[in-house]
Amino acid sequence: MPPEGTRQALIAAGIRLFGRQGYAATSVRSLAxxxxxxxxxxAYHFGGKDGLRLACAEEFGQRMVGAIGQAGGPPANDPQVAREELKLIVRNVVRFLLSGPGASEIVPFMxxxxxxxxxxxxxxxxxxxxxVHRRLCGLWGQAxxxxxxxxxxxxxxxxLIGQLMYFRIGQAIVTRRMGWAGIGPAEIDQITRRILSNLDAMLDREGQG
Amino acid sequence: MPPEGTRQALIAAGIRLFGRQGYAATSVRSLAxxxxxxxxxxAYHFGGKDGLRLACAEEFGQRMVGAIGQAGGPPANDPQVAREELKLIVRNVVRFLLSGPGASEIVPFMxxxxxxxxxxxxxxxxxxxxxVHRRLCGLWGQAxxxxxxxxxxxxxxxxLIGQLMYFRIGQAIVTRRMGWAGIGPAEIDQITRRILSNLDAMLDREGQG
DNA sequence: GTCTATAAACAGATAGAC
DNA sequence: GTCTATCTGTTTATAGAC
Structure with missing residues (x-):
């Protein structure tokens, strides 16, 4: 086992097991x-179980920024352009939350x-x-x-964020009520279209009122 | 301690402690x-820790139905009436989730x-x-x-539900970003108005498309 | 139905060899 | 940096007195 490999493997195990069972229910033995x-x-690498948890949280922050934060184009002054960028972000976030690479582990951990x-x-x-919230507010304001x-x-x-999150958090309830076996590309597409439609409705109304 | 009192007291303790710390992190000693x-x-009343958890879940279901489910008026055929009833339910649910009697214990447990x-x-x-979801769908269809x-x-x-839930689930993030010290009547009012506005926007657009 | 006492397993942390 | 062995405390569950 390479020197740095053990550390990374432990963080990966932490994200996986803490996310699946919770912190208290996960023993250091199962992590190892x-x-x-x-x-x-x-104990050697992180000082203890608590230290490993913190290291997992930091790893999560880095991955999240890498997965979503790159959509940070320059702010345009055109409302229509801002609206389209908002929609693009929504699409990316939904895809990440429901099927992104490693999302099935990192999202439950979060x-x-x-x-x-x-x-x-x-x-x-x-x-x-x-x-991220601040950036979305900026786009919303422009739109x-x-x-x-x-x-x-x-x-x-x-x-808006609540709508996205619920489809991940309440997945067990959503799939059951929808009669879905799971969430694949077709289901993600349906969810995305629904949320984008809501977004359009909210933005339109805001423009009026 | 009366015979039935112990049982009820244990369920109350379960809802409180399981909700606050999680199942695995709560010991039967602290529950007792x-x-x-x-x-x-x-062990005597529920057969063990697992049994108590199940009893808490059943208690939760009963309380939830009692707290929200009573708004089950007869279905009206008027779209405007259906819309108003949807709004009434949203108002009730937001209030229950964020400040309802005993919600501070039962909602975290759920x-x-x-x-x-x-x-x-x-x-x-x-x-x-x-x-509840089925009833909301009925009203939405009419509206x-x-x-x-x-x-x-x-x-x-x-x-729609996702919007409601997020303000409870992500409370820690919402209050921080909003600069709120906590969630009181004024904050509940603001959140409610925002969600009702979104609901109107969504229903209006649905009517068009 | 409630209690004390205890059993048997498991937790996280660490000392010390390599 | 990795390992084995072990220490100390806590866990759930249960047997048996009252």
Missing amino acids: QEAGANIAAI LRELAEGGPGVDAAYSSFAEP TATEPESETVRLAVFS | QEAGANIAAI LRELAEGGPGVDAAYSSFAEP TATEPESETVRLAVFS
């Missing part, structure tokens, strides 16, 4: 086994941290959630010709 | 202490079960989520004069 490493390696109020929340907020950082716009963006 | 009961009482894939998911789905059980309508209702 999953990573093909020794039990003592966790949701666990959110639910448990773990150290991942802080890491996710400052490195990912806040900048509707309103103040981007107003309370109205910030809440509107959250209600 | 929280309930003012003996450790062995859990979210934990959802995240952990616990037995609460099954109980919640059949006794609560499915009937837009479309087939209530179509895939489009079912997804639309989920995207």
Whole structure:
């Protein structure tokens, strides 16, 4: 086992097992086994179970930014262009949340941290959630010709994000009610079209009112 | 301690502690202490820790139906009436999720079960989520004069629910980004107005397209 | 139906050899 | 940097007195 390999393998195991079973339910023994490493390696590399959790949260922040954050083109002043960029981001995020590479592991990990109020929340907020939300607010403001950082716009963006997130969080309920066996490309397409339609409706109304 | 009191106290303790810390992180010792009961009482009444969890999930289903499900008026054929009833339900659900009596305990418990894939998911789905979703689809269909059980309508209702849920699930992120100290009546009012505005926008667009 | 006492397994952390 | 062996505390479950 290469020197740096053990560390990376343990982080991967942490994201996988913490996300699947939760932090408390995951023993350091199972983590070591999953990573093909020794039990003592966790204490050596991260100082303990808590340290590994924090390292997983940092890894998550980096991956998220890499997966979504690259869509940071220069702000255009045209409302129509802003709307199209908003739609592009929605498409990317839905795809990432529901089928992105490694999303089936990293997304559950993030949701666990959110639910448990773990150290991942802080890491996710400052490195990912806040900048992304701010960028969406900027685009929303351009698309509707309103103040981007107003309370109205910030809440509107959250209600947009909520729609995306629920299809991941409530997946068990959604698939059951829809009669789907799982979520494949066809289902992602349907969900995306629905959310984009909602987005258009919300933006149009904002333009009027 | 009265005979039935111990049982009820243990269920209350389960909802509280499981919701706050998660299932695995909660020991039967802390449950017994929280309930003012003996450790062995859990095994006696529920057969073990798992049994108590299941009893909590059943209790949750009953309370949820009681808290929201009563808004089951007779279906009116007027689109405008259906829209108003949809709005009424949204108002009730937002209030329940963010400030309802006992919601601060029962809602986290439900979210934990959802995240952990616990037995609460099954109980919640059949006794609560499915009937409520079906009723919302019925109202949506009437409000837009479309087939209530179509895939489009079912997804639309989920995207509506997602907006509601996110303001509870992502509370930590929302309050931070909004600069709120917490969620009180004023914040609930703002969130409600935003979601109702979105609902109007979605219904209007549906009517057109 | 409630309690004490205890069993048997498992947790995370660490000392020390290599 | 990786391993084995072990220490200390805690877990759930249960047997048996009352």
